[in-house]
Amino acid sequence: MSSPKKTTEPHVVKEEVLASGKWVKLEKTTYVDPSGSTRIWETAKRTTRVAGTAADGVGIIALLKRTLHKDCVVMVKQFRPPMGCYTLEFPAGLIDENESAEAAALRELKEETGYKGEVVGITPVTCLDPGLSNCTTQIVIVHINGDDIENINPTQQLGKYKFVEVILLPLDEFQQKIDELLQKEKIVVDTKVYVYAMGMSQAFFKPRELPVLKQ
Numbered sequence: 001m002s003s004p005k006k007t008t009e010p011h012v013v014k015e016e017v018l019a020s021g022k023w024v025k026l027e028k029t030t031y032v033d034p035s036g037s038t039r040i041w042e043t044a045k046r047t048t049r050v051a052g053t054a055a056d057g058v059g060i061i062a063l064l065k066r067t068l069h070k071d072c073v074v075m076v077k078q079f080r081p082p083m084g085c086y087t088l089e090f091p092a093g094l095i096d097e098n099e100s101a102e103a104a105a106l107r108e109l110k111e112e113t114g115y116k117g118e119v120v121g122i123t124p125v126t127c128l129d130p131g132l133s134n135c136t137t138q139i140v141i142v143h144i145n146g147d148d149i150e151n152i153n154p155t156q157q158l159g160k161y162k163f164v165e166v167i168l169l170p171l172d173e174f175q176q177k178i179d180e181l182l183q184k185e186k187i188v189v190d191t192k193v194y195v196y197a198m199g200m201s202q203a204f205f206k207p208r209e210l211p212v213l214k215q
């Protein structure tokens, strides 16, 4: 049996800004790895993070519930400059100063899609792309009463959202409908969306195969 390797508690030593724009900055992160070696990592950060705020932004899983309709997930399609193409995402946005994640979710949902919802759940702070950046999000689960007069003809708030297309996809066919959209259009789906869709397929069609139920 080999002797256990000596390990160090990994930690960041120094963060130096290499370049900074209005929204994003690039840093050189000096850190000590678990073997005790000092190394360098290139890190992207948002400049907008508010001190004391839990996460940079929120993603919203909004379920539209209407009488005589299947429950639908409210999705947004928009051109994303870093991708150079359209993406299919959950509504999302940055959290404002002194704003809770729940309030940000309801505000962003209303602005981007026109729907008024109520928060029914929230994730802890989660990382988005930790090999590249320190960006974090909280996913907020929102229910929308589609029979409510306010939600019959939802109108997006004008301005920057005029190029955001709202797409409703039935929850019980979520993955299939996304796959159809991907075949039809040149569009890239957000990882969070597709993983959620796979989870829904598993839950709807193979509930007995869920690992947690196999024990």
Ligand SMILES: Nc1nc(=O)[nH]c2c1ncn2[C@H]1C[C@H](O)[C@@H](COP(=O)(O)OP(=O)(O)O)O1
Pocket: 023, 024, 092, 093, 094, 095, 160
């Ligand atoms: N990385 C970014 N580059 C930009 O040039 N502009 C950016 C970046 N991130 C956000 N923004 C701008 C665009 C919007 O005007 C505001 C707020 O965006 P928000 O709606 O909160 O978030 P998204 O849904 O991710 O656009 O910030």
